[in-house]
Amino acid sequence: MPEQQQVYIAGGTTTPFDYPVNLQIEELVANTIRQLYKDVPNFHLKDVRDNGMVVYSHFSVHFAHQLTSYWILHDHLGLVGVPHFRIDNGGNTGGSALYAAYALVRAGLADVVPVIGYELMGSVSQSKGSEFIAIASDTRYEAMLGANYTNYYAGLARIFMEKYGLTEEDFAEIAIKNKNNAMATGEKAQHYRTVGKKLTIDDVMASRLISYPLKKWDCCFMSEGAATILVCNEKYAKQYSPDHSIEITGAGLSSCTIRAGDRYAFPGWTEKYGEGYPGLGEFAACRHSAEVAYKMAGIDWKDSHKQIDVAEVHDAFSTSEFQIYNALGWCESTTPKQFIRDKMPMMEGEIPTNPGGGLIGYGHPVGATGLMSAIECYYQLTGLIPREHKSTDNEVKDAEVGLVNSHAGTGTSISNFIFKRV
């Protein structure tokens, strides 16, 4: 019988995120594995063949003009006979694939599980791309309205803004934090590659209205790229990266309604959290999955912001990053308004969030996104920022505990992980 094992990450690498990139999926992914061979010299795909599985993280067959595109990848990597499957869970595809790998190693069913994420979204026009993504909303009720995810998120942000007395400027703080952090990340980050300069609150406020309260610079842009993260048991972590491994000490995955309007008074949430929660302004699946991950890692909900040193979260929009702070319990001992005005998530704050740039700064090729977040957090906890980033301006020195968040739909599926330096 397989025995339960502790779960580690022993390496990870990301391709540059940009739009469009003129590459096929197999070369993108091969680049991540070849880079992994360089970064983790003791790693070998033969270990995966003998004692592992591969989890592929890919969102949309519409973008791929191909069903089961990971079948192309798997034999391109020289793998036959090795178990493989693909996870799709909307924007939380990367987080969910990491969760699957975690579960496989934890259960003792596999010892080495590379999680390979990728998304090429430039195969169609940008407007068609937004429409493809909106197919993840309930097409019977929502698609024909002509709205897309930005519009839905903006609606959720509006009530959140009103509930906590927040301003557009409060959100803009988050947007420029992430854009500007990406400038230190360097050439892999989309903002660095395409804009290449720091932005100000005024830039955000003056940018085009997308959907109130969101303007152009409050939003992540469509991107393409791939990422591979190496999940394994203790034996392989010691063999591969004795000095650069982290342990996954907490993992939570939760769900909420596909249509945001249906979480106004959902019986499941009312039973758990009482009347009126989450409503349309809060991410209950984020709170719930965080509670699970915190409990596993021995982190106290109310003091969570003091026990976590660095976080990489799913900032598809500046507003949703703010809603995530609240759902993670970080505003419990203060107020959301004070939390941002005290600069808590900034590099100089108590819990630097998205130092790598997040989706707004680094990019959002859906299947690779959650893995990029996990890899950035892994670099922070293993002292690899000087090797990986253009500058150390976004290094969180001596970070011991990190949080990784991945987020889908209008908050429909959310995962949270706690990483610990070993």
Next chain:
Amino acid sequence: MTKLHPTPNNKDFDWKEWKELSKLIPEKGWVWQNVRTGSAEDGTDWVEQQIYYDMLYTFRLGALSPYAKGLLNGQLLGTKCAKCGDITFPPRVNCWTLDCKLEITDWIEMPLTGILHTYTICGFAAKSALKKLPFVLAYVLVGESKTAIANILKIDEPWHTETNMPVIIKFANEEDRVGNIIDFWFEPDPKWSPSPMNAEKERIKKLCEPVYEWVRRLKR
């Protein structure tokens, strides 16, 4: 006996009519369009090929059909669970309360009034809706529904939209209805009047100005 959603017998399915309907937009499948080649600055070759692919979907509404038929008749049909009493619009054909064990719900007619829960003023949207910009997307609690439904709020000055404002439901003319969400929209309750202009409303108005201008150019 356990009540299940019925599975209609397929023997009467009109294949001929379906084939006719499929001609509404002739499907082309994979159609070769174009090839472009070049070299990047560093000498890397690139080749791009444009290939067209399309499909005509048939949405079969099954147990939701009464909802769609209701729209065609100018009615909003929601559902009510006989066990727990929960009312939802959009409808849920099985109850969402776990203790009701997926009880099959009953159809009820919803009033054509609601309360706006939250909203956004869209300055950008999907291709099909660009010429309607800027428009308001609103989440409204219709009647006693425990769920909100998203749809368009038609309001002359979008910046006057307010949370908790009362709205009414308006239907398209009978001949224009199609049994889809686009058959109806929200309008402010005629008895409601907006609060005076304030700093936020002025700001939204200013954000909308270039959107109006952009749409004017788009329509030209």
